[in-house]
Amino acid sequence: MASSFLRAAISNNAFWCDAVCKALGSPGEFTSTIWFHRRGTPPFYPDVVTLMEADGEQTEAIATLVNSEGRVWAIKDSYAALDLEPLGFRLLFEAEWIGMRTPVSVPSPISWQRMESAADLARWEMEWRKANGPVAQRIFSEPLLHDPEIAFLLAFEHGKPIGGGILNRAAGVVGLSNLFAEGRHGETIRRGLIAQAAELYPREPLAGYEHGDDLDEALRAGFELLGPLRVWLKEA
Known part of the structure; x- marks a missing residue:
């Protein structure tokens, strides 16, 4: 089970992504399981950040977003738990949350x-x-x-x-x-x-x-x- 420190690090990162987009006049949206942006984020920023451990709801929400607009999509899989290859994604890089x-x-x-x-x-x-x-x-x-x-x-x-x-x-x-x-x-x-x-x-x-x-x-x-x-x- 994820630690409270890890959850806080992930939430902080999602809030930061949203702040950058909001400052440009186009904030993202939060649900209980993901932060996402419908219209595309600035360079180096993801279109989706997962906020909870993987479940079917997350993958379904990502599939719906990706199918809604044919553009480049970047997903930050915060728990390294999703398999997005069936949706046409490739793994860009792996990293570690630190505190x-x-x-x-x-x-x-x-x-x-x-x-x-x-x-x-x-x-x-x-x-x-x-x-x-x-x-x-x-x-x-x-x-x-x-x-x-x-x-x-x-x-x-x-x-x-x-x-x-x-x-x-x-x-x-x-x-x-x-x-x-x-x-x-x-x-x-x-x-x-x-x-x-x-x-x-x-x-x-x-x-x-x-x-x-x-x-x-x-x-x-x-x-x-x-x-x-x-x-x-x-x-x-």
């Missing part, structure tokens, strides 16, 4: 700035794009800055941006996402974001998901494994 129950603020060798204006956010996204490649459209819009539970953070070394990330508080945890770092600064940025979370949202657990080398890095920084997830993709 940290008591983030601690420690001195950082770099400085941090919270984005507060539209110009700040444009700069943050420009730096983020350098790490993620060209994207055809803006993903993060100014209304996100007006939510005190969301923080866009940029790190500087000698006055030069070297990385950053996003924190969002929802469902009783703080989600850490969209971490990016220049070159050798990966662990420094991750540990710095942990410290920022401890300062901005004291005594709140931290959660997210990672895979590959980023997962190894997160575990070294003190995160624990909460459970597996999968992301599925269906081409148009």
Whole structure:
């Protein structure tokens, strides 16, 4: 049975996906078992996030959505429990939910700035794009800055941006996402974001998901494994 920490991490992620879409003027919808978006989400964001362990209702709801519109669909299978191949999906990647129950603020060798204006956010996204490649459209819009539970953070070394990330508080945890770092600064940025979370949202657990080398890095920084997830993709 899934832990309450895992459920909170999954709910937080769904709320974050919805916040990004809502800020662009097109929020998604929640049911008791899934979050979904009928018209398509920004790049890197799923169209469906499962909120509960797999059951027939979830698969049926996904099938109905996919059949309603012939476009690309991405599904975040939050419990790594669905078989979506019969619906025409392929497995895009597997990852692990991670959590940290008591983030601690420690001195950082770099400085941090919270984005507060539209110009700040444009700069943050420009730096983020350098790490993620060209994207055809803006993903993060100014209304996100007006939510005190969301923080866009940029790190500087000698006055030069070297990385950053996003924190969002929802469902009783703080989600850490969209971490990016220049070159050798990966662990420094991750540990710095942990410290920022401890300062901005004291005594709140931290959660997210990672895979590959980023997962190894997160575990070294003190995160624990909460459970597996999968992301599925269906081409148009």
